[in-house]
Amino acid sequence: MSTVSSLSAALCLSLLSYWIVGFSRRRNLPYPPGPRGLPIIGNVLSMPKSHLWLKASEWGKDHGNLVFVQCFGSPLLFLNSYEDANELLDKRSTKYSSRPSLVMANELERWDWLATTTPYNDALRKYRTYIHRFFQSPEVLDYKPLQIRETHLLLNALLDDPKDYAKHVRRLPGAVIMMNVYGHEVTNENDPVIHLADETIRIVGDVVQFPILDLIPWLKYIPEWFPGGGFHKVAREARKLSYAVRNEAHEQTKERMANGDERESMTSVLVSENILEDGTILNEGYISAAAAATYLGGADTSATTIMTFILAIPKYPEIQRRGQEEIDAIIGCNRLPSFEDKEQLPYVRAICTEVLRWESILPLIPPHFTTEDDEYKGYFIPKGTTVFANAWEMAHNPTIYPEPHDFKPERWLGPHQPLRPEKYAFGFGRRLCPGQNWAENWSVFIAVASLLAAFDFEKARDSSGRFIVPNDSYDTSFDTWPLKVQNYTKVIEGCILDSKFSRCGFWSFLSSPSGDGVVE
Numbered sequence: 001m002s003t004v005s006s007l008s009a010a011l012c013l014s015l016l017s018y019w020i021v022g023f024s025r026r027r028n029l030p031y032p033p034g035p036r037g038l039p040i041i042g043n044v045l046s047m048p049k050s051h052l053w054l055k056a057s058e059w060g061k062d063h064g065n066l067v068f069v070q071c072f073g074s075p076l077l078f079l080n081s082y083e084d085a086n087e088l089l090d091k092r093s094t095k096y097s098s099r100p101s102l103v104m105a106n107e108l109e110r111w112d113w114l115a116t117t118t119p120y121n122d123a124l125r126k127y128r129t130y131i132h133r134f135f136q137s138p139e140v141l142d143y144k145p146l147q148i149r150e151t152h153l154l155l156n157a158l159l160d161d162p163k164d165y166a167k168h169v170r171r172l173p174g175a176v177i178m179m180n181v182y183g184h185e186v187t188n189e190n191d192p193v194i195h196l197a198d199e200t201i202r203i204v205g206d207v208v209q210f211p212i213l214d215l216i217p218w219l220k221y222i223p224e225w226f227p228g229g230g231f232h233k234v235a236r237e238a239r240k241l242s243y244a245v246r247n248e249a250h251e252q253t254k255e256r257m258a259n260g261d262e263r264e265s266m267t268s269v270l271v272s273e274n275i276l277e278d279g280t281i282l283n284e285g286y287i288s289a290a291a292a293a294t295y296l297g298g299a300d301t302s303a304t305t306i307m308t309f310i311l312a313i314p315k316y317p318e319i320q321r322r323g324q325e326e327i328d329a330i331i332g333c334n335r336l337p338s339f340e341d342k343e344q345l346p347y348v349r350a351i352c353t354e355v356l357r358w359e360s361i362l363p364l365i366p367p368h369f370t371t372e373d374d375e376y377k378g379y380f381i382p383k384g385t386t387v388f389a390n391a392w393e394m395a396h397n398p399t400i401y402p403e404p405h406d407f408k409p410e411r412w413l414g415p416h417q418p419l420r421p422e423k424y425a426f427g428f429g430r431r432l433c434p435g436q437n438w439a440e441n442w443s444v445f446i447a448v449a450s451l452l453a454a455f456d457f458e459k460a461r462d463s464s465g466r467f468i469v470p471n472d473s474y475d476t477s478f479d480t481w482p483l484k485v486q487n488y489t490k491v492i493e494g495c496i497l498d499s500k501f502s503r504c505g506f507w508s509f510l511s512s513p514s515g516d517g518v519v520e
């Protein structure tokens with residue numbers, strides 16, 4: 001079949017689905033407002049290549065907080081306000097908790113086992129139960145000492161090699177998660193398990209190259225030799241990776257267990273509990289999928305949060321000073337912060353909260369998908385609508401947060417605080433991030449408090465001694481068009497800090513081999 005006839009067939013199919021959606025619409029209720037689209041293709045031409053959240057905010061200015069668009073008959077709804085997201089995604093989560101089907105990612109590359117892309121089904125409920133059990137509170141795995149140890153390793157690495165700060169920061173959550181999930185110890189920067197997982201994150205991000213397949217799913221049938229069939233090769237490579245990332249570290253954990261060399265982890269506990277008399281493991285596929293999804297969901301997001309702190313702090317020396325004064329007054333100079341200090345460090349906690357708001361780590365919450373028709377505020381929301389909560393717009397609404405682009409921890413002090421970013425930054429309803437507690441309450445806090453305690457951050461200078469303006473653009477790493485799940489990863493390129501290790505003389509014990517954070 002020629003390309004032209006393929007496209008005509010695809011357009012006919014799209015027209016049909018457009019017609020079906022229109023037909024099933026309840027005649028007495030309109031769709032929510034939105035920009036006018038063209039026949040058949042709808043709003044496809046208005047969809048930006050990146051930063052869809054900004055476009056959704058812009059549409060919101062003209063059409064209100066609910067914005068409805070269509071792409072080739074597929075309905076998309078943007079929720080620009082927390083109230084609407086809370087009402088639909090939290091309170092009506094029975095209807096709003098699935099995920100849209102992704103042709104390239106799920107069908108061809110076989111990432112369908114990944115929690116973030118799985119529809120709301122039994123497998124997802126299993127994954128979430130597992131992750132919750134081990135990550136929701138530190139009681140099961142007692143991950144706090146490990147977080148402290150890895151944070152101290154980060155401080156040491158920054159001391160030795162401040163220029164590579166991004167690499168050191170990235171290691172921190174990755175190493176803790178690998179230990180929690182597999183009992184795998186990350187000993188150096190060339191760790192093969194981390195390398196495989198990071199490669200996976202990159203490849204999943206590359207799905208963006210083939211948006212057309214999600215728009216016109218029928219195109220997946222064109223053969224590899226046919227013009228435009230290059231996606232088959234990419235999908236083949238990705239399938240290998242999908243298999244490897246789910247199974248390799250899992251198998252290594254089983255090997256360690258067989259050799260009596262296991263360290264307690266999510267995988268080792270679940271495998272032991274599910275082993276049958278004949279040696280097979282009940283639910284093994286779910287166990288390996290949940291474990292792999294944990295790293296993929298938690299490493300980049302947590303690292304980006306800490307990087308955002310490092311980006312903010314040299315721009316606001318006054319905030320750095322105030323945070324350090326609080327730490328010095330409460331903790332003094334003889335030890336580094338511990339989790340027990342958290343209650344007594346309100347300003348440091350306020351910095352962590354502002355980090356979560358200031359540069360929304362996931363500006364568009366990964367899309368939810370409706371599994372039933374719904375009515376809301378007099379509008380009709382059809383089954384099969386892809387729903388995006390626009391966390392960026394929620395976090396930068398000037399009526400809630402005056403001067404929203406400024407980094408102001410003070411917002412989070414005192415009795416009358418605005419809407420807290422935890423309410424939307426970790427998503428909604430039945431898809432709420434299962435790593436929220438691990439990240440927010442433990443990992444990010446201890447990293448921020450320890451970095452403040454140990455370092456003075458300031459902008460680097462050029463050879464003439466002038467401050468270099470940090471490059472604060474974020475990389476978008478995971479981006480599935482037209483769904484545009486944008487997940488910032490690497491934050492700052494080029495210079496950002498001269499970490500002056502002048503604070504309290506902590507260097508004397510940090511650079512000691514134990515790095516245990518207590519001055520002898």
Ligand code: HEM
Nearest residue numbers: 115116294297298301302305425426427428431433435439
């Ligand atoms: C500051 C760090 C983090 C942020 C900002 C964050 C944010 C999010 C968001 C917005 C979602 C989508 C929720 C939704 O669809 O409504 C999500 C899902 C998810 N997160 Fe996190 N996350 C973070 C850390 C973590 C950590 C540490 C883990 C693992 C321990 C993790 C594992 C997951 C998983 C597995 C999902 C998929 C859940 C599902 O689709 O049902 N995340 N996260």
